[in-house]
Amino acid sequence: MPVPESQLLHAAPGLLATPAPPEIIAPPQYSIAWVILAVLCVVVIIALIVATVKITRAIEKRVAYRGRPDDVETLKAEFLRAVNDIADRHENGQLESREGHHELTGVMRRFVRRTTGHDVTSQDLPTLLADERTRAVGELIGDLYEPDFAMSSDRDLRESVRRGREVIRTWS
Secondary structure (H helix, E strand, C coil): CCCCHHHHHHHCCCCCCCCCCCCCCCCCCCCHHHHHHHHHHHHHHHHHHHHHHHHHHHHHHHHHHHHCCCHHHHHHHHHHHHHHHHHHHHHCCCCCHHHHHHHHHHHHHHHHHHHHCCCCCCCCHHHHHHCCCCHHHHHHHHHHHHHHHCCCCCCCHHHHHHHHHHHHHCCC
16 A cells, blocks of 8 residues: 655655756757768768769760761861762752862862871872872872863763762771
8 A cells, every 4th residue: 555645754854855946947059060060061962973073074075085086087077078069069050060070179189188298289190199198089180180171071070079089988
């Protein structure tokens, strides 16, 4: 059977302490260390994102440069476009056969100058044929002389353009 509280107070006056008066306790303060830790986490996350973006861009750039055509291939494409432009203008009736042959001769001479570095714009045909590097262009230009300078020719510009494309594509 439980003992009533009033008897306990009289029986052992020193056993129970008197309750403390009620008071308001202030909440514990957060340490500044948590704020610093949060800021450091944000800085680390931002640094990781920036580093990842820079590294992946550098890798992509390297891959893109590895896959790009070299200078000779770029020049070939440029001069193939010029030869195709001559053919297109001839097909549209904007360019006569003689003028087209003349332009094709100029394009081929510029192609040799840009790829080899030697100025062949004014070299004669035997000089072009004598050099191993320019022999294919020399043979083509030799075949273009007749329709280029004759008052009239039965040489077809489409065939000359085809040969010009072939020389450019096989150029090494």
